[in-house]
Amino acid sequence: MNYHVLTLFPDMIVSGLHTSILGRALEKGLISLDTIDIRDYSMNRHRRVDDYPYGGGAGMVMAPGPVYRACEAAKARIPDGNARVIYLTPQGTVFRQDMAREFAKEKHLIFLCGHYEGIDERVLSRVVTDYVSIGDYVLTGGELPVMVMIDVISRLIPGVLGNEASADSESFENSLLEYPQYTRPEEFMGEKVPGVLLSGHHANIERWRRNQSLLRTLQVRPDLLKKARLDKKDLEFLRQVLQSKEETEPNS
Ligand code: 6GU
Numbered sequence: 001m002n003y004h005v006l007t008l009f010p011d012m013i014v015s016g017l018h019t020s021i022l023g024r025a026l027e028k029g030l031i032s033l034d035t036i037d038i039r040d041y042s043m044n045r046h047r048r049v050d051d052y053p054y055g056g057g058a059g060m061v062m063a064p065g066p067v068y069r070a071c072e073a074a075k076a077r078i079p080d081g082n083a084r085v086i087y088l089t090p091q092g093t094v095f096r097q098d099m100a101r102e103f104a105k106e107k108h109l110i111f112l113c114g115h116y117e118g119i120d121e122r123v124l125s126r127v128v129t130d131y132v133s134i135g136d137y138v139l140t141g142g143e144l145p146v147m148v149m150i151d152v153i154s155r156l157i158p159g160v161l162g163n164e165a166s167a168d169s170e171s172f173e174n175s176l177l178e179y180p181q182y183t184r185p186e187e188f189m190g191e192k193v194p195g196v197l198l199s200g201h202h203a204n205i206e207r208w209r210r211n212q213s214l215l216r217t218l219q220v221r222p223d224l225l226k227k228a229r230l231d232k233k234d235l236e237f238l239r240q241v242l243q244s245k246e247e248t249e250p251n252s
Pocket of ligand 1: 087088089090132133134135136137138139140141142145
């Protein structure tokens with residue numbers, strides 16, 4: 001996977017992604033990161049890339065010219081000159097795990113980071129293929145969202161996570177939240193590790209973990225249960241939980 005990031009702050013992207021697991025993936029060549037400084041494509045002698053909004057109003061707008069030329073430069077670095085161009089914006093479709101799985105199939109992805117009050121609509125409509133938001137809140141720019149997306153997509157690429165099994169066993173891949181984890185010591189501040197985990201009984205451990213996942217999802221993200229694939233044992237467990245809840249707090 002080759003990432004190309006168009007930004008006014010390339011250092012932020014480079015330093016943010018050259019750490020930990022993604023740093024290792026970059027070293028190993030499993031992913032590559034190419035940053036393009038939009039300011040390098042300003043034709044202005046002060047390297048300005050923004051201007052006042054037509055129609056008035058607060059803030060500045062990124063001009064179309066530098067963004068367009070930066071995007072052409074990114075495409076020129078890609079063998080067939082063709083790739084999806086993802087614009088990070090709170091006006092986009094909310095990024096989810098299934099979207100990450102689709103993006104992970106591509107060989108090249110171009111990300112466009114906006115700043116100020118946004119980017120001139122005429123360049124967006126010409127170059128952008130995907131408008132993506134990372135959630136319902138407003139950030140100052142697209143740099144953090146790009147790092148989030150690159151992290152999520154990269155961990156789906158074979159070899160990036162040391163342990164091949166872990167990428168799909170985790171939360172959201174099966175629409176359930178993860179079960180709690182424990183390590184040594186066996187007792188911490190008077191609290192013992194759940195006994196079943198020390199039993200060595202693999203079927204019981206698996207059932208306990210599954211039930212913990214169901215319980216957490218029911219408590220924190222009941223909306224996810226609609227998408228989850230649940231078997232008879234899962235449904236029986238959830239029925240019991242809801243029934244005992246009804247007995248202890250009848251009118252909740
Ligand atoms: Cl992609 N950009 C900005 N500026 N704010 C956001 C966002 C993106 N996603 C959520 N909030």
